[in-house]
Amino acid sequence: MLNREGYEKEWYNKIDILNLFPIKETTYKLRIKNIPTDKTRFVKSIKGKETREIHYSVLDELFNKRRKLSSNEKSKLGHTIKWVNNHKWNYFCNIKPVKATIEENVAKMKLLFEKLSIIKKDITFFYSIEKNSTNDYYHSHFLIDCRKDMVSEEEIAIILEYLVEPNTKRETKNYVVPYDITFGKKGAIYSTKTKIYAFDVLYHNRYKQQNNNELKKTN
The missing domain is CATH 3.30.70 (Alpha-Beta Plaits)
Structure with missing residues (x-):
């Protein structure tokens, strides 16, 4: 079930965010540089690898920048829907x-x-x-x-x-x-x-x- 802001859960990892927002990994890395420490955490995967997770309350601020679709993006229904x-x-x-x-x-x-x-x-x-x-x-x-x-x-x-x-x-x-x-x-x-x-x-x-x-x- 979606919460008030339209998110399904409280914490999101990099893969979640790239699937949710129309951005590339390079953009993701740039945007997380100044993230508040209380809005991010690291959890261990089954294999013991630490994975960054970000709280849903700052996702729009970090990754939802108002912009137009690029020429390459506009022809892709899946990418358009994310946008x-x-x-x-x-x-x-x-x-x-x-x-x-x-x-x-x-x-x-x-x-x-x-x-x-x-x-x-x-x-x-x-x-x-x-x-x-x-x-x-x-x-x-x-x-x-x-x-x-x-x-x-x-x-x-x-x-x-x-x-x-x-x-x-x-x-x-x-x-x-x-x-x-x-x-x-x-x-x-x-x-x-x-x-x-x-x-x-x-x-x-x-x-x-x-x-x-x-x-x-x-x-």
């Missing part, structure tokens, strides 16, 4: 259009990003397309990072009015909430939790827009 799960997000959202295909969901996500980019000048946007559990159509999860140039829930809602049907008492067609600190990493993990049929990370003008990574549908 998404550890990024700083402002909004947690999804839409469930009526009878929408993968391509239609992708088009809606790109249009939403374009409209948000007109309103605000510093947007990072991740979306993933998943299959509905009750039929053969698809829905979208998306996360928004506004950095210092915040977009409001109302501004997002106005754009969504043109992309998806309104909510009803029986069914929620769009869902937008601030990415509250109590989510920890769980909101991002939820957005990458199941089989993804298409995904992308999009940036506004100051970053080069990432290529769309379409995944082939499999039966």
Whole structure:
């Protein structure tokens, strides 16, 4: 079970950290040089070798630096998911259009990003397309990072009015909430939790827009 910050356990070793964060071993070694002594410990393995472990409370501070994906990283779903799960997000959202295909969901996500980019000048946007559990159509999860140039829930809602049907008492067609600190990493993990049929990370003008990574549908 994940704790409030989104971690499964209290202490993490190097292998755990490299699997969790999108960093290389050289970066790991640089970041641990000034770690507080009360936030690290050494435990002996079965073979008697001492292994460093780091307390979960300082993992984000040490290893979760806000950055964009590199050209090499962006094409790898596994690496992208690690990056998404550890990024700083402002909004947690999804839409469930009526009878929408993968391509239609992708088009809606790109249009939403374009409209948000007109309103605000510093947007990072991740979306993933998943299959509905009750039929053969698809829905979208998306996360928004506004950095210092915040977009409001109302501004997002106005754009969504043109992309998806309104909510009803029986069914929620769009869902937008601030990415509250109590989510920890769980909101991002939820957005990458199941089989993804298409995904992308999009940036506004100051970053080069990432290529769309379409995944082939499999039966």
